[in-house]
Structures are given as C-alpha cells and as structure tokens.
Amino acid sequence: MPSALVSDRAIANAACLTPWGDEATGLPGAAPKELRRVAGFAVSRFGPLVHAVATACLGPADDTSNHVGRDGARTAIVLATMYGDAVTVDTATQWTVAGKLSNPLLFFQSVSTSILSHLTRRYGIYGPLTCISAVPDPAGNALSVADSLLDDPELHQALVIAVESKANERVRRVNELAAADGRRLPLPAGDAAAALLLRRIETDPGGARLTLSEAPPETAGGNGDEPAGPLGWLGTFMQLCADAGARRHETYSYPLSL
Template identity: 40%
Template sequence: MTTEKREQREQREQREQREQAEKTVLRSPLGILATATATHGTGRSEPDEATGAHADIPLPRLPGFVESAFSPLAFEVSRQCLTEQPGDGARTAVVLATLMGDTTTADLASQRMVSGRVHNPLLFMQATANAVLGYTSQEFGITGQTFSLSTLDDPVAELLAMADLLLEDPELDRVLVLGVELGGSERLAVMYQVLAADSGRPVPVPDLPETAGLAAAVLLGRPGGEAPVSVRSAEAYDADGAGAGGHPGSIQGLFDLAAAHRRLLRDGGSHLLVTEPRSPAFILTAATE
C-alpha cells in the first residue's frame, strides 16, 4: 500500500471516529416554526402525495439575478417561511448550506471568460451565495447574522447544530436555515468522482437535469406556542435501516424534515429523522402527543 493510500485510509478512519463522537449535536430542543420546499426543472409536474413533494415551480423573478435557479429558489423557500411566520428581523439569523454554491453561474462565467467574451457584471454580483441572502434580508428587514456554509457532512445536522448554537445568543430568537442544490454540468460529475475517490466510499452522482434545482428551508426557534413541532437529538438509534445515504451536500434530509413536519402538524405523534447512516439522528415531536 502506498503512503498516499495509507494516509487516505487513516483519514477515513479518523473521520468515522469523529462522526461517531458527534452523534448528539443539539444541546437543547428546537421548535419548528415553518418549513418550505421548492423544486425547478426536475420534471415533476404533479405533487407526489406519498412523499408530500410539490410539483416544480417556475422561478420567481429576482431583480439582478439571471441565468441560474440558485438564488430564485433560495429566496422562494425563505419567502414562504418568513411570510408564514413573520417576526422581528433584528432577532433573526439566516444560514444557507450549499456544497458547491451556484455552479450554474460559476460555470457560465468561466466559459465566457475562456472563450474571450467580456464578463457580465450581473454574474459578478450573484456569484456569491451572500448576494441572495442580502436580497432576502432587504425584503424582510433581517438585520441579524447571515452565514453561508459548504459542508460535505449531512447539511441537516450542520444546520440544526448551527441554529442551536446561534439561539444561545440572547440577541436572537429565530434562525432560518436553508439548503440549495443544483443539477449541473459534466464538471460537477467530475467533482463528485474526485470526492468519491478521496472519501474511499461510493459517492453517487446526483440525478438532476442540468438546469434543475432544489431548495428547502426551515424556520427554527425554541419550542413554544408558535412551534407545535419540536426537534431534538436522538441519542441512540438503529442505523441499519437508514439506507446508503446520499451524495455529499444532498439536501434530501431537509426535504425529509419538511415532510415529517407537515405530517406531524396534521397527524401528531413523533418521527425519527435519520438522513444518513453515520449522521446524527433527530426526533421530531408534535406538542399534542
């Protein structure tokens, strides 16, 4: 075995030890104030009653945002949550998770550049995920903290942990977390293959058309009257039935969380949310239980 292979194996083992050690991520329960999901270009023309998934939507028009589904979808799910549960923008934080960011814009700008065409100033502006957070904060008067993240780990766990930490800040009572994922070019497929090689695990390539996009958002606070469904860490669970897990950065877990939230609001009860075999799990509970 080469030194490089041995180092890769050691890194994998360290990573697995670390993931095991982090099974419990929430110190305190969170309250779910609202959830929203949106898809575009996936080919789903009707809602899926079995999963609760909505039909594709046309992209909302955002001034200054062109060519890419990233920012319109991020804004749309944020808008739904913040409209359903209006609150004090000064006491609201926003955290966006996206593994690769707006790859549509990045690829378009790069292809223009290498072909000798002039850069489009609009692509300059929207190239960072921060731009749409700025637009959202402007529309809803959010002056709390805004962050954007890239994580190979399960974004649900990262986002809930981030919300738990931020809500310990006495200046905040709500955290809007959201995830965005785009279909993409063959460059994305190559990147996933390299990630697979580095992780030593099979990494499925997302099956999304190039112009497709997914977004999901969850508005969180501490449990209480406006949040009849709460979420807390599950300290022990049977991971055998959790399936193989998705590709890095998959936001399917956020869709699962949103679907469970809708079902618990309707039916009551509780739900074990396991998004990936090695990721932390969470228990969602309706207050009426």
C-alpha cells in the same frame, strides 16, 4: 449505541421544493418548473430557488403577518449547499474563455450569500448570515450552527436553508474526485431546496418540536452506505420539512454528525 441528546427546538414553519417535472413525481414539495424571477439574478436558477423556498417558509415579505415581522434584528439565516451557484461560475468562465465581455452581475450572484442579502433587504433581517459547505451532512451541520446561534438570547429565530442545483459537468466531476478521496456526497437528481424556521421552545411554546441528537457518521442525515435517493444529501432534511410543514406529527428528530 444510543444517540446523545443535544437539544430541542420549536419549529415555526417549513417548506420544500423538489426537482421539477417527472423527476418530482412522488417526492415532497413538488412544484411548477417556472420560478418567480428575482431582480438582479440571471442565468442561474440557484438564487430564485433559494428565494422561493425562503419566501414559502417566511411568508410574503409585503405581509406584516409574516414570520419575521418586527423580529428582523433577531432573525438569523444559515444556508447549506455543497456547490453553490455552479451555473453562474461556469457561465462567467465560459464567457471569459470565449473572449466575451464579462457581466459584473455574474460575479455578484456567484457568491452564495448574495441571495441571502437580497432576502434580508426585503424582510428587514439584520441578524447573522452564515453559508456552509460540509461533508458528510451539510443540512445537519447547518442545523447544528442554527442550534448554536439560538443559544444567544438576543436571537428569536433561525432560518435554515438547504439547497443544491441540478449538477452540471463541473459539479459532477468535482463530486467524482471527492468520492474517490473518500468524501462521498450523493447529489439530488435536480434542483432541490428546503427551509426550516427554528426558535427556542420557551419563545414558541406551541406547535411542532425538533430534537437534534448526535449519531454515528454513517447514519447522520441518511448519508450512509445505503443507495442515495433522488434527493441525495437533502433527502432527510427535505422529508423533515415536508412533514413539519404539513404538521403531520408534533415531534421530529434529526441525527447530527458532529
């Protein structure tokens, strides 16, 4: 059955970071293992990973020619992650069980939108912030939310971020239980993130295009019955960001499960 057209959006920029070391061989966005430190974020790589991929997509915050510029009030951010900062949550739990003093910083950074708030302060972004967790295609759902936000003429652009840290014991167990309940979601082999900056075509007439279309759930986001690749549920979205970031083609598509 042919897919139904939803909408077309302009791609202003894109970036991606894949699992580190040997796990990144041959994958789009391979990067050094070390991430730039982010003030106020410790223990976990989740916040620094989001910060790194968002900065790569938007441009340096201290550069007036970055993609936010004077449009901070007209910029939205949508973040997709299934398990968020599970490392921070686990660390706080383990410290409590061991009778150690809790660090208030861990409570702050365990909330997925905390790193988005850090980004908004650095870039002067005042638009809507949204964080979602959805099955079967978190990235597709984030694109759908961004597409809806861009229907508002007051918004100029929406930054879509998809991210997942390398699964720890807590995440692996929860994912096994979800799979047993019929909600299978393949996870990446290691830390992985991608960012895509979308605008309405009439406000950004040049450059690449993204066609968002409805598709059967078994094909949306590449999360069907086929074996999961090393990027798990982020695979299709990360490949889109890698291709768009390199400007290999002018038109791209992403099948949504709505």
